[in-house]
Amino acid sequence: MxxxxxxxxxxxxxxxxxxxxxxxxxxxxxxxxxxxxxxxxxxxxxxxxxxxxxxxxxxxxxxxxxxxxxxxxxxxxxxxxxxxxxxxxxxxxxxxxxxxxxxxxxxxxxxxxxxxxxxxxxxxxxxxxxxxxxxxxxxxxxxxxxxxxxxxxxxxxxxxxxxxxxxxxxxxxxxxxxxxxxxxxxxxxxxxxxxxxxxxxxxxxxxxxxxxxxxxxxxxxxxxxTDYYDGLGNSSGSACPRRFEARWFREKDFCNLVTEAWAEAGETTGVSVIAAKLKLMHAKFHDWDQCVLKKPKKRLRQAQRELEEAMPGPMDDESDTKRKELAE
CATH class of the missing domain: 3.60.10.10 (Endonuclease/exonuclease/phosphatase)
Known part of the structure; x- marks a missing residue:
């Protein structure tokens, strides 16, 4: 299409x-x-x-x-x-x-x-x-x-x-x-x-x-x-469809994660093995993205929005304290 x-x-x-x-x-x-x-x-x-x-x-x-x-x-x-x-x-x-x-x-x-x-x-x-x-x-x-x-x-x-x-x-x-x-x-x-x-x-x-x-x-x-790459280098359609996220480079722990993910993927070599290792690494990156990066941020933003809806207008010292407690 x-x-x-x-x-x-x-x-x-x-x-x-x-x-x-x-x-x-x-x-x-x-x-x-x-x-x-x-x-x-x-x-x-x-x-x-x-x-x-x-x-x-x-x-x-x-x-x-x-x-x-x-x-x-x-x-x-x-x-x-x-x-x-x-x-x-x-x-x-x-x-x-x-x-x-x-x-x-x-x-x-x-x-x-x-x-x-x-x-x-x-x-x-x-x-x-x-x-x-x-x-x-x-x-x-x-x-x-x-x-x-x-x-x-x-x-x-x-x-x-x-x-x-x-x-x-x-x-x-x-x-x-x-x-x-x-x-x-x-x-x-x-x-x-x-x-x-x-x-x-x-x-x-x-x-x-x-x-x-x-x-x-x-x-x-x-x-x-939707069919642009159909038959171009991946006739089996087995490639991981999730994309690499450029924003990951901004995270200070990303380089350590790359090293860790490569080590976990195994020590053997060869073109097919390297492709499989990269696929495993990619999956690990997305698991890390969902569980470490996104989940706490989403929960915090949701809590902040709920607090702002419950307390309209400028926050006083008491409401600001509650906001910080939620953030912690």
């Missing part, structure tokens, strides 16, 4: 529509998620017909900003879960009766409102436990190396995004191509991303995301192909 996601920055002009038609003809996607399309329901229907897609869901815009649309062909069974000005959430049913979840997301771009994006992500996580792919323009980066030019991104904003990803038990799908998906002048950032659950990765171990060209928008198109 092929899925296109694009912040098209408005489809009210002919060149952008022609660019979209060209993309549809070249890549033949089964599903398309378009954000910031600036269309209401009537023009959206006209666009569906021109793209020769069979069905659609639309979250309307005011004609000048916003607007989300999901289009798909009848070879895909799509069931609506929830629609919002920030996302379109659907269940996709495969021909073998296996179902998974696709969420097209458009994050808040104003710094003061970014907490709304993280809140929506956590709400979506609570609503369903299907294998999950979230894709779109999240309007935030995870790490400093995902930005080039301009002022540095405040650490607290990147950390808030990282925490939302961890709380939702999602992982970065990664990408092929240029890592920067948005540009303006000399500033470039990776704002558009695919996030997946472990169960989705296990369901589609050959999937890949490509950052395609810029085309009448300051955002690149994203293309997810």
């Amino acid at each position: 092929k899925i296109i996601a694009w912040n098209c920055r408005g489809l009210g002009n002919a060149p952008t529509v022609r660019a979209l038609l060209d993309v549809q003809q070249r890549y033949l996607p089964d599903v398309m998620f378009l954000s910031e399309n600036h269309l209401d329901r009537y023009p959206a229907e006209g666009l569906r017909r021109r793209l020769k897609m069979d069905q659609k869901f639309v979250c309307t815009s005011d004609g000048r900003k916003g607007g989300l649309m999901l289009l798909w062909n009848n070879n895909v069974k799509v069931h609506k879960l929830a629609l919002d000005a920030m996302f379109i959430d659907v269940r996709i049913e495969e021909s073998n009766n296996v179902s998974w979840r696709l969420t097209g997301m458009y994050g808040e771009f104003k710094w003061a409102n970014k907490h709304l994006t993280w809140s929506r992500m956590r709400q979506l996580y609570q609503n369903n436990n299907l294998p999950w792919l979230m894709i779109g323009d999240i309007n935030e980066i995870q790490f400093t190396h995902e930005k080039e030019g301009g002022n540095p991104r405040p650490t607290q904003y990147m950390q808030a995004f990282q925490e939302a990803i961890e709380d939702c038990e999602l992982h970065d799908l990664g990408f092929l191509g240029d890592k920067f998906t948005w540009r303006r002048g000399r500033i470039r950032e990776r704002l558009d991303i695919g996030l997946i659950s472990d169960t989705w990765a296990a369901l589609f171990p050959h999937a890949a995301l490509e950052n395609l060209e810029y085309n009448h928008s300051d955002h690149r198109l994203l293309l997810v192909n």
Whole structure:
């Protein structure tokens, strides 16, 4: 299956529509998620017909900003879960009766409102436990190396995004191509991303995301192909579908864990043995990630949120003491 996601920055002009038609003809996607399309329901229907897609869901815009649309062909069974000005959430049913979840997301771009994006992500996580792919323009980066030019991104904003990803038990799908998906002048950032659950990765171990060209928008198109690696170097499909996490490098104990995991995997050599050892190490990394890194942090953040909900407004000395006790 092929899925296109694009912040098209408005489809009210002919060149952008022609660019979209060209993309549809070249890549033949089964599903398309378009954000910031600036269309209401009537023009959206006209666009569906021109793209020769069979069905659609639309979250309307005011004609000048916003607007989300999901289009798909009848070879895909799509069931609506929830629609919002920030996302379109659907269940996709495969021909073998296996179902998974696709969420097209458009994050808040104003710094003061970014907490709304993280809140929506956590709400979506609570609503369903299907294998999950979230894709779109999240309007935030995870790490400093995902930005080039301009002022540095405040650490607290990147950390808030990282925490939302961890709380939702999602992982970065990664990408092929240029890592920067948005540009303006000399500033470039990776704002558009695919996030997946472990169960989705296990369901589609050959999937890949490509950052395609810029085309009448300051955002690149994203293309997810669930069969990209099918038959390329792993015909058995036995590779571990869980991805290596770049954030692990920030942990002071990571180097020790690598040494320990390599030693535990055995002392024999040879290409096949080394591949097996790396697989065992990878599994150990993810166990460590879940049990050591994520679990205490998630429990602490949950306790802090519960405390803040119970005690609205600025914390006094007594409530601050309680917060510290929970943290301990």
